[in-house]
Every structure is written in C-alpha cells, then in structure tokens.
Amino acid sequence: MKKELKVVPIKNGTVIDHIAAGQALNVLKILGIHARMDAALSVVMNVLSKQMGRKDIVKVEDRELKPEEVDKIALIAPQATINIIRDSEVIAKHKVYLPEVIEGIIRCANPNCISNAEREPVISKFITVSENPLRFRCFYCERMIEDVSEYL
Template structure:
C-alpha cells in the first residue's frame, strides 16, 4: 500500500527543508518566525530518504536570503532553502556555514565587552571534523556552537 503525504503548497515564500529532526522548533524560535504574523507550516519528524527523519518549515510571504540561509546552517548543515514565487521554486540553495556571524548571537562570556558596549556581537566560525566552534572577536574565547546558540 502506497501512502501519499500532502502538505499545502505556498504561493510565495520560503521552504526550509532537510532540517535534522528536532531542530525545526529551534529555528522557529531563533528567527522569531511565529511573531512575524506570516502563515507558517511546520512538519516535525517527517520521513526522509536521505535522513531517517527530518523537519520542514514553510513560511508564506517571506523570502529568505542566502545570508539568512547560511546562519541557519548552524542548526541544519545539510538543509536547503527553496524560495517560492507563484507556486514555483525560483531560487534554491544549500545551507553552508558562514565564515563569520555578526549581530546574531550574544557572547556567552559574561565578561565580554560586546555585552556592555554598543557593538554587535561578532563570531568567527571554526568547523572541525566533529563539531563547530565559534570564536568571539572581542574576548577571543572559543565556544562550542551549542553553548552560543543556547545563550
């Protein structure tokens, strides 16, 4: 028996696909997507050919940029962004870790000057074979990605 799953197509917006299961909610919270007023469809723990399970987010009326996609790579390194216009994919790009991130996350070091001065946070992204480290430009401390994104 073949089972067909259908998720409503969107006329204009962005589909974030191939999110590791469990990361979809983190992406929603990080981008404050629920507060923007756009209609959002979220699929959690969906079956996937490439991954055992995946999450999926569709955001109507908001076109993600390639820079935004690269910020999401911290949560979904194998993810893809599909920009939709008139029900058609008009742009598609894979997420990749950026070399730097500015003004996205706060430094977890409570003594870092970026927490008390009017400067945007700035991290150098340092991927290794097993994890992603983020080094603060100001205090020069390196942190595991999970520590930074949780702060």
C-alpha cells in the same frame, strides 16, 4: 510508489527543508520570524527523511528569503535546503553556507566578555573555526562555542 510525507504545499514563499530534527524553532529564532509577524508559517517537526532519519521543515508564506538571510541558519542546520516557490513552482533551490563571521546572533558564553557588558554592550561577533564539528570563536574574548543552540 510511496512518497515522503507531503506537507501542504504553499503557493508563494520559502520552504526550508532538511533542518535537523528539533531545530525548526531555533531556525525561526535566527531568522527573526515569530508568530506576531504577518507571514503565515507552518512548522513541521520530526518527519521521516531518507537522508536524515528525521527532519524538520519550515514554510514561510508570501516571503522570499534572501540567501544572505538564510545562510545564518547553517549555524544549527548545515544541511538545510532553501526552496523559493512562486505560483506553486520551485523557482530556485539552494543550500546554506556557513558565514565566516557571525554578528549579533550568538551570545558569548563568557559573562565577562565585552559583548555581554550590561552597559553599552558591543554586538557579539563570532568567527567560524570549523564546520565539522561546528566550532565558533568569540572575536572579542576568544571563548569557543560548539553547541550554538544554547546561545541564541
């Protein structure tokens, strides 16, 4: 039996699987995880997946991401699954849920929006309008955004 390409397993931490191909780095951006952090990271891009054709996988060692932290990645990876690993065992597995309100992640496309003000900008705030297709509305100026990856 041929198994799906296996990546090096981690002993403790979080595995984010089923990320749409090409979005792994945006996932890290949304989670605020970058190379300067202590956490050991592995990013696997463009692996074959039965369900999705191609997908990305992110592994964060020694850090268990909380559901409210990871839900934000549903913005760009709505099919993502989160696996929490302890002592090499998957102890919890969950899907991500798109939050109804997204604060401080998406940059508004409208240069005149109060959230883009040069002096004292307010924190951006978007309302999820629909999941399929993904659409978000700026709370302040009503500007709609579809492809979030351009506005992270």
